[in-house]
Amino acid sequence: GAVVSQHPSWVICKSGTSVKIECRSLDFQATTMFWYRQFPKQSLMLMATSNEGSKATYEQGVEKDKFLINHASLTLSTLTVTSAHPEDSSFYICSATGAGAGSQTQYFGPGTRLLVL
Amino acid sequence: RKEVEQDPGPFNVPEGATVAFNCTYSNSASQSFFWYRQDCRKEPKLLMSVYSSGNEDGRFTAQLNRASQYISLLIRDSKLSDSATYLCVVNKDNAGNMLTFGGGTRLMVKP
Numbered sequence: 001g002a003v004v005s006q007h008p009s010w011v012i013c014k015s016g017t018s019v020k021i022e023c024r025s026l027d028f029q030a031t032t033m034f035w036y037r038q039f040p041k042q043s044l045m046l047m048a049t050s051n052e053g054s055k056a057t058y059e060q061g062v063e064k065d066k067f068l069i070n071h072a073s074l075t076l077s078t079l080t081v082t083s084a085h086p087e088d089s090s091f092y093i094c095s096a097t098g099a100g101a102g103s104q105t106q107y108f109g110p111g112t113r114l115l116v117l
Numbered sequence: 118r119k120e121v122e123q124d125p126g127p128f129n130v131p132e133g134a135t136v137a138f139n140c141t142y143s144n145s146a147s148q149s150f151f152w153y154r155q156d157c158r159k160e161p162k163l164l165m166s167v168y169s170s171g172n173e174d175g176r177f178t179a180q181l182n183r184a185s186q187y188i189s190l191l192i193r194d195s196k197l198s199d200s201a202t203y204l205c206v207v208n209k210d211n212a213g214n215m216l217t218f219g220g221g222t223r224l225m226v227k228p
Contacts, residue, residue: 034216041125042220043121043204043218043219043220043221044161044204044218045218046215046216046217091158093160093161105163106216108160108161108162109160110159110160111158111159111160113158
């Protein structure tokens, strides 16, 4: 089946630092990748959608200059949280869809827990 | 009003019980519907798609009522391993984009 990995699984950092999270599709080409954020006891909220080779589309209220997304290849997308602050502490999850059969299904990565001190 | 609404629970049921979750969605143009399961501190995993005619997968039955914009999930013969949060998910189109997640319903199955 389709596998999506994320790295790192845990990040603890000081306020003001930047954190990069990687999302990889391991056995398929991900034409579209999605980045979600989930705060404790809340639902997943879509942050942005990215297509390989083009700029990401951000959801309303998500600062594109703070959450930098790069989808440089069909197997890798990165989310960089710039100048992270404690309120950015959350569970960040990526998902990916591929081309062809089953392309409607989003396959989720295992998530990255970010704690900003 | 939230786009996808669920009763957060928790639903505490004994092993072997039958439990039903409901979900309502606000966008009548929604095309696809799913139930996902999310375990604590894990990513959501697709449990089943929901079709207009209703569909069953083992102990799980999902139903969709487009007129009422209502989705349900029935779990029969609950197992301890069914304890999780169940997410109702709605897709505005058929291209795999724009998934909208409900807040989830937490189920706790007890011995």
